[in-house]
Amino acid sequence: MGITKTDFFTSKQNQLANLAKALANPARIAIVEYLLKVDSCICGDIVTELPLAQPTISQHLKELKNAGIIQGTIEGKSICYCLNADAIQILQTFFSKIITKVDKNKCC
Amino acid sequence: MGITKTDFFTSKQNQLANLAKALANPARIAIVEYLLKVDSCICGDIVTELPLAQPTISQHLKELKNAGIIQGTIEGKSICYCLNADAIQILQTFFSKIITKVDKNKCC
DNA sequence: TTTATATATTGCAATATTACGATATAATTT
């Protein structure tokens, strides 16, 4: 069909999948890395930094914002974006738990 | 277009995006969580566990395996799957670095 | 060797994603 069976999974599973989906693109990884480096910036800075058109960057920022990975604050005629550690913490916790719990000896 | 501009990004950025993409689906999150619980299992166990058809589970397992998140070992007529902590470690390291480096005071 | 069991592959329909040109919106500057 092409539609994920969201209803059959828990809200936690859907939350993790949505956060992962927001980062499932190299341009959005690059945006996150850039924001980590400069702490905060405006959309135009990213357009200059990455080899993608302005509407494309704007769309990627929207997806990161919808997922809660970044936040945007209106500052005059531009919008200041920065990372939201809380959302990334959810992913970090999930992967940390896996790392500590995986028992290589019980693997096949 | 619908095609990611892979060539314009670093291999590290593409690697992180591909790992995230492998987990960007609640069914695959559920598979990972199930594998974490039972340490290892066969495809049929997951088909019983999740509300998806056998070909769909098989496809999800293939994607997780291609991304390096799980490994499969042939055991007679079935295939034993388990988590590969190394791949998940890459994501964990990335997110840990973000968490420790994000400076909330420099946010907008 | 026929049958059963376990998983993978193929083919397809429905939907989602990626990218961008054109254009809209909204605040700033002149």
Added chain:
DNA sequence: AAATTATATCGTAATATTGCAATATATAAA
């Protein structure tokens, strides 16, 4: 107010993803 600057939205084409029925493959059991 008109021009400029910064970002968002719309529309669209190309491609990718999701899910499954049908079928193929491959090993084990009878």
